[in-house]
Amino acid sequence: MLSCLRYRALSPARHILCRFASDAPASKPAPRPFIPTVFELDGHRYTPDSNFNLSPAVTRLFNRKLLTEQGNPLKLIRDRIVEHMHANHRARGNRSPRFTVCENLPRVVSLFDNFDSLLTPADHVSRRPSDTYYVNKDYCLRAHTSAHQYSLLKQGFDAFLVFGDVYRRDEIDRTHFPCFHQVEGVQIYSSEDLFGVQQPGAEISVFDTSDRTALKQAGHTQDTVTVLTLRLKSTLEDLCRALFGSNIEMRWVDAYFPFTHPSFELEVFYDGQWLECLGCGIMEQELLRNAGAGDKVGWAFGLGLERLAMVLYGIPDIRLFWSKDSGFLSQFKGLQPGDDYKYKPISAHPQLYMDVSFFLPEGTTPDNMRANAMDLIRTVGGDLVEQVDLKDDFFHKKKNRHSQCYRIVYRSNEKALTKEEVNAIHGEIADLFVANHGCVIR
Numbered sequence: 372m373l374s375c376l377r378y379r380a381l382s383p384a385r386h387i388l389c390r391f392a393s394d395a396p397a398s399k400p401a402p403r404p405f406i407p408t409v410f411e412l413d414g415h416r417y418t419p420d421s422n423f424n425l426s427p428a429v430t431r432l433f434n435r436k437l438l439t440e441q442g443n444p445l446k447l448i449r450d451r452i453v454e455h456m457h458a459n460h461r462a463r464g465n466r467s468p469r470f471t472v473c474e475n476l477p478r479v480v481s482l483f484d485n486f487d488s489l490l491t492p493a494d495h496v497s498r499r500p501s502d503t504y505y506v507n508k509d510y511c512l513r514a515h516t517s518a519h520q521y522s523l524l525k526q527g528f529d530a531f532l533v534f535g536d537v538y539r540r541d542e543i544d545r546t547h548f549p550c551f552h553q554v555e556g557v558q559i560y561s562s563e564d565l566f567g568v569q570q571p572g573a574e575i576s577v578f579d580t581s582d583r584t585a586l587k588q589a590g591h592t593q594d595t596v597t598v599l600t601l602r603l604k605s606t607l608e609d610l611c612r613a614l615f616g617s618n619i620e621m622r623w624v625d626a627y628f629p630f631t632h633p634s635f636e637l638e639v640f641y642d643g644q645w646l647e648c649l650g651c652g653i654m655e656q657e658l659l660r661n662a663g664a665g666d667k668v669g670w671a672f673g674l675g676l677e678r679l680a681m682v683l684y685g686i687p688d689i690r691l692f693w694s695k696d697s698g699f700l701s702q703f704k705g706l707q708p709g710d711d712y713k714y715k716p717i718s719a720h721p722q723l724y725m726d727v728s729f730f731l732p733e734g735t736t737p738d739n740m741r742a743n744a745m746d747l748i749r750t751v752g753g754d755l756v757e758q759v760d761l762k763d764d765f766f767h768k769k770k771n772r773h774s775q776c777y778r779i780v781y782r783s784n785e786k787a788l789t790k791e792e793v794n795a796i797h798g799e800i801a802d803l804f805v806a807n808h809g810c811v812i813r
């Protein structure tokens with residue numbers, strides 16, 4: 372959990388590289404950058420230094436944890452991916468799932484994990500403070516789930532999926548937000564995993580002494596590249612078909628990542644354009660060697676969950692994933708990971724809600740009442756009713772009567788409703804519960 376314990380202001384001079392004598396003092400002083408003395412996240416403590424560049428706009432996102440929020444489309448897509456991978460990728464013997472699912476890994480990672488272990492060049496753009504959120508000179512917020520590759524390999528995992536929120540100082544538009552979510556997939560193979568049990572005298576080699584080319588790494592045989600690429604691409608194409616159905620249009624594009632070669636991106640056609648959904652490739656052998664798995668070869672992919680969920684559910688804007696508006700959340704609340712659903716745009720006008728509570732007449736079952744209540748509310752409220760929730764449903768022992776309470780959320784697509792307008796509708800609904808169904812308003 373995040374807690375910025377105490378904040379101290381950096382001396383402004385440290386941030387002003389050059390000041391001219393003629394500079395008139397600004398009428399309003401510029402806001403001072405604040406740097407906490409201690410920064411705590413996910414149970415770990417760090418000491419910020421002058422590299423600290425996290426803004427409140429980012430720190431306030433830490434506690435939300437969308438991937439664990441029931442009814443968030445990101446959680447649904449996470450579940451759908453795990454179900455597909457577990458069902459279709461089995462360890463030898465076909466019983467246990469092959470991929471270990473890793474979640475809740477600390478979101479602050481060392482620069483070594485985020486960059487160096489992944490062979491990111493010292494002058495790579497992703498290291499710029501304008502691209503990455505730094506806690507201090509040694510630690511940053513993970514900018515991708517690849518930041519966990521090295522340590523998981525080192526711990527001995529051969530196949531894993533890492534889900535998590537990642538942070539980038541990025542452009543702002545309808546597909547970019549400072550925090551988004553990824554799943555990393557890695558699988559490494561022994562020679563036998565790749566080519567089966569070898570026939571003596573007719574072995575297929577994983578490694579040779581060949582040079583690096585535009586198409587492969589030094590030391591990988593053509594067979595290794597062919598089989599790994601095939602397995603990687605078919606794993607991802609199968610996953611995308613499981614998510615989007617067999618009619619989805621996909622295309623592979625060549626790409627560059629410091630930690631894979633060759634590298635690819637998969638694009639999916641959505642809403643009239645090609646949307647980049649994932650990056651992947653054959654893992655750099657140097658990374659595997661450094662992590663103590665140099666005798667194996669493997670592939671890795673990183674997939675953007677928001678992008679996939681936007682395509683799958685027709686969600687037009689990335690900010691909606693963070694919405695607390697029940698008009699958004701209620702649409703996904705009852706869905707199963709396998710359900711197909713298209714998002715219905717919610718109104719920009721504010722919601723108003725009111726409760727109606729009553730005792731049921733004798734002889735009416737709670738289920739029947741519920742069905743009748745939905746009809747009645749819909750009939751009277753029409754399109755102005757956005758949601759109805761049965762908030763309370765219990766047997767009142769003293770009164771020997773069953774009681775229910777409905778919360779009705781009113782909202783118009785056309786205008787902001789006034790309290791008076793809603794009162795009138797709500798009053799009519801309450802009256803009809805009495806007149807048509809014999810309820811006793813509480």
Ligand code: PHE
Binds near residue numbers: 634649650651673
């Ligand atoms: N980490 C890359 C990104 O965030 C994606 C990626 C993962 C690419 C694994 C290759 C292999 O863009």
